[in-house]
Amino acid sequence: MHYKTFKDLKLSALGFGNMRLPVLVEDNSQFGGPVDASKAGKMNEYAYENGVNYFDTAYGYHSGDSELFTGRTLSRFPRNTWHVATKFPGYDLRLINDPPKTFNEQLRKLRVDYVDFYLMHNVSETNIDPYTDKGRGIVDYLLGQKKAGRIRHFGFSAHGRIDTIKRFLDFCGSEMEFAQIQLNSLDWFLQDAKGKYDLLTARGIPVWVMEPVRGGRLSSFGADNDAKLKALRPNESVSAWAFRWLETLPALGVVLSGMTTMEQVVDNIETFKAPDPLKPNEKELYESIVGELVDMIPCTACRYCCPECPKDIDIPTMLTLYNEARFVPGFVVLRAMSAIDPERHPSACVECGQCKDVCPQKIDVPECLKHFREILDKTPPMNL
Numbered sequence: 437m438h439y440k441t442f443k444d445l446k447l448s449a450l451g452f453g454n455m456r457l458p459v460l461v462e463d464n465s466q467f468g469g470p471v472d473a474s475k476a477g478k479m480n481e482y483a484y485e486n487g488v489n490y491f492d493t494a495y496g497y498h499s500g501d502s503e504l505f506t507g508r509t510l511s512r513f514p515r516n517t518w519h520v521a522t523k524f525p526g527y528d529l530r531l532i533n534d535p536p537k538t539f540n541e542q543l544r545k546l547r548v549d550y551v552d553f554y555l556m557h558n559v560s561e562t563n564i565d566p567y568t569d570k571g572r573g574i575v576d577y578l579l580g581q582k583k584a585g586r587i588r589h590f591g592f593s594a595h596g597r598i599d600t601i602k603r604f605l606d607f608c609g610s611e612m613e614f615a616q617i618q619l620n621s622l623d624w625f626l627q628d629a630k631g632k633y634d635l636l637t638a639r640g641i642p643v644w645v646m647e648p649v650r651g652g653r654l655s656s657f658g659a660d661n662d663a664k665l666k667a668l669r670p671n672e673s674v675s676a677w678a679f680r681w682l683e684t685l686p687a688l689g690v691v692l693s694g695m696t697t698m699e700q701v702v703d704n705i706e707t708f709k710a711p712d713p714l715k716p717n718e719k720e721l722y723e724s725i726v727g728e729l730v731d732m733i734p735c736t737a738c739r740y741c742c743p744e745c746p747k748d749i750d751i752p753t754m755l756t757l758y759n760e761a762r763f764v765p766g767f768v769v770l771r772a773m774s775a776i777d778p779e780r781h782p783s784a785c786v787e788c789g790q791c792k793d794v795c796p797q798k799i800d801v802p803e804c805l806k807h808f809r810e811i812l813d814k815t816p817p818m819n820l
């Protein structure tokens with residue numbers, strides 16, 4: 437295992453994300469059912485014994501069972517040999533009214549009297565108002581806990597848009613010691629992870645990675661493409677390429693992988709024995725293969741179309757979400773849409789074509805919005 441220096445700490449470059457652990461009962465909720473502690477315990481232990489010292493959980497993971505599992509597992513090892521990260525559940529507006537109750541419950545579940553890394557969970561369009569509400573004082577309360585030594589390092593995670601992250605940073609960026617974003621070769625473009633990475637590094641905030649393999653979507657590209665990768669790196673799995681791509685980024689902190697099987701743990705530990713970033717020719721090949729996964733609408737967010745729209749639809753935002761929805765019509769899209777006035781949804785488009793006429797990229801916006809609306813209509817509702 438190789439390590440990242442963070443202040444006076446050595447953090448394992450691979451962090452164990454306790455969010456996709458094996459489960460006892462499958463359910464279709466966003467964060468999964470109760471943990472199969474027997475299987476998951478062996479996986480966490482193997483990781484620990486092989487040098488992983490960073491374990492990431494959250495209030496909601498596995499419907500609350502992940503924090504309990506993480507606390508039980510880590511308490512078997514000396515407290516000064518591991519770091520635990522958990523998060524304030526601001527993704528769920530029903531849970532944010534009593535920060536002390538939530539935070540104390542988390543300490544109890546984790547069996548600790550301090551949390552090493554504590555994050556504001558998923559800064560996004562739906563919670564940016566309460567997160568930045570001085571009257572509510574969520575950030576102030578948590579800063580107080582840091583002052584009292586019950587939080588060692590304070591940061592945030594975000595699936596939100598870049599303007600939302602900017603707003604959060606303008607509110608409390610000087611207090612943020614690290615930030616966790618969805619970062620991989622696909623989201624570099626699809627979710628503007630590049631813009632987010634640049635924003636954070638420009639402000640001197642180290643970047644932690646989540647979804648490095650995009651929930652497994654970057655672990656295989658079909659027999660032909662996999663063979664091309666294998667030809668260049670015969671001893672590495674296809675998943676390893678996702679990590680090797682990340683290693684080309686200079687300001688990278690801990691990479692969190694939500695591992696579900698022991699095979700994934702073993703493979704990832706092998707990959708993280710030493711960094712070996714992709715060489716330019718490898719990177720070029722890899723990015724071209726990843727690029728085949730989704731046929732991106734090439735909106736440059738120039739906004740020339742926006743003043744033309746009689747329905748005041750935020751067209752570039754809609755096209756960004758449309759790109760994501762065509763790949764995975766999941767909670768990222770639904771949450772972002774829930775924060776947008778329904779009068780400005782794709783369903784409001786009257787197909788006047790005025791946007792299309794001025795678009796330098798010649799994007800058929802009304803057609804995209806029509807298709808986006810069909811995807812949204814077919815996507816089952818989620819508990820956001």
Ligand code: SF4
Binds near residue numbers: 751785787792801
């Ligand atoms: S086609 Fe739709 S999105 Fe484009 S300007 Fe007209 S109403 Fe707005």
Ligand code: SF4
Binds near residue numbers: 735737741755795801
């Ligand atoms: S004019 Fe075209 S490229 Fe520019 S924001 Fe609108 S859709 Fe995107």
